[in-house]
Amino acid sequence: MQSLEALAREATDLAAGRNLPALNADEAEVGRILQICNACRYCEGFCAVFPAMTRRLAFDKADVHYLANLCHNCGACLHACQYAPPHEFAVxxxxxxxxxRARTYSDFAWPAGFGNLYRNNGVTVALSVAGGLALFLVLALIIQGTLFHAPLAGDFYAIFPHNLLVSMFAPVFLFAALALGIGVARFWREAAPGAASGAAIAETTHDVLRLTYLDGGHGQGCNNADDAFTLARRRYHHLTFYGFMLCFAATSVATLYHYVFGWEAPYAFTSLPVVLGTVGGIGLLIGPAGLFWLNLKRHPEHGDAAQKPMDRGFIALLFFTSLTGLALLAGRDTSAMGLLLAVHLGVVMGLFLTMPYGKFAHGFYRSAALLKWAIEKRRPNPVGVGSDG
Structure with missing residues (x-):
């Protein structure tokens, strides 16, 4: 029986014979590890990465990008692997x-020159942007003499007119959506997955909404540094994701109220936009706090330590978006509403400005990778690979 090293060399020779695009050092390391994993296959049932891997004999740049984004970083395979460090294979x-994965965000970023922001978008940059914008709005209110005022019964538009807010936020939101959309489209074109069936789309939607592959492939969750299983990471991700979606739904419903029905803010505490925003805000407070705590505790071998500033910057912005939003809701009938509103708007604008070039992008790239997996698993194995060859 051939050794893992011999099988890995065979795969490398096969890749060279096919004239595959050259890989950078990080991509080559993924290729080396996947060749060993392809020979071992102990983790084949853990998550989508490993059955997707077995459909390939060699790994080009597109394959490495795809599989890197299919990985949910649960850590189960690291703790199960007999070739993990300190073994000489260092898998x-x-x-x-x-x-x-972080390099794909940078490589596919639009505009291309902004790609380096992924590496530099740490806690300091993220909070500086949000804090600077909030300070600008606070200074504007000081100049107008409206920073503190008589209670306005929650009428935000008495502080910042509706059309002014739209002119400030609409371009930022549209740019963020466009930049993210173009980046993911570039990744999708490189992956070349083909047409998606309704069944593939339904499976992808299910896996995205349930965060299926954060269960470690066995339902027990991710691994802690002490090798214990935990579902905490999955649960905090759910609170963050659904908290954000509920807050977005609250804004969407309020927009519908304003433009379709002519119902202008402020809305009652029992109204749909306020209820959705409150519940979402609580989720968006607990989820990021939990993720930040887990990020501080996680062992360096569970991920790329160089990305921690980017991760924590995004988590911090989500947390402060929720915190300032809930504070504004609680104090909207007080004389401090103008100050609370300016701070909240600054944080929200900071979140959207950095969104295309921070950790927020991972959800879109991972969803695209999951859809590619749902498409390709419904096709026969390539000739010469597996039982369908």
Missing amino acids: NVPQAMATV
Whole structure:
């Protein structure tokens, strides 16, 4: 029986014979590790990465990008692997995948020159942008003499007129959506997955909404540094994701009220926009706080330590978006509403400005990778690979 090293060399020779595009050092490391994993296959049932891997004999740049974004960094394969560090093979799938995953965000970024912001979008940059914008709005209110005022019964538009807010936020939101959309479209074109069936789309939607692959492939969750299983990471991700979606739904419903029905803010505490925003805000407070706590505790081998500033910057912005929003809701009938509103708007604008070039992008790239997996698993294995060859 051939050794893992011999099988890995065979795969490398096959890749060279096919004239595949050259890989950078990080991508080559993923390719090396996947060749070993392809020979071992102990983790084949853990998550989508490993059955997708077995459909390939060699790994080009597009394959590495795709599989890196398919990885959810749960850590189960690292703790199960007999070739993990300190073994000489040094197989660390989560860490290698995380390093390449961040590079895909940078490589596919639009405009291309903004790609380096992924590496620099740390806590300091994220909070500086949000704080600077909030300070600008506070200074504007000081100049107008409206920073503190008589209670206005929650009438935000008495502080910042509706049309002014639209002119400030609409371009930022549209740019963020466009930049993210173009980046993911570039990734999708490179992956070349083909047409998606209704069944593939339904499966992808299910896996995205349930965060299926954060269960470690066995339903027990991710691994802690002490090797114990936990579902905490999955649960905090759910609170963050659904909290954000509920807040977005609250804004969407309020927009519908304003433009379709002519119902202008402020809305009652029992109204649909306020209820959705409150519940979402609580989720968006607990979820990021939990993720930040887990990020502080996580072992360096579970991911790319160089990405921690980017991760924490995004988590911090989500947390402060919720915190300032709930504070504004609680104090909207007080004389401090103008100050609370300016701070909240500054944080929200900071979130959207940095959104295309921070950790927020990972959800879109991962969803695209999951859709590619749902498409390709419904096709026969390539000739010469597996039982369908």
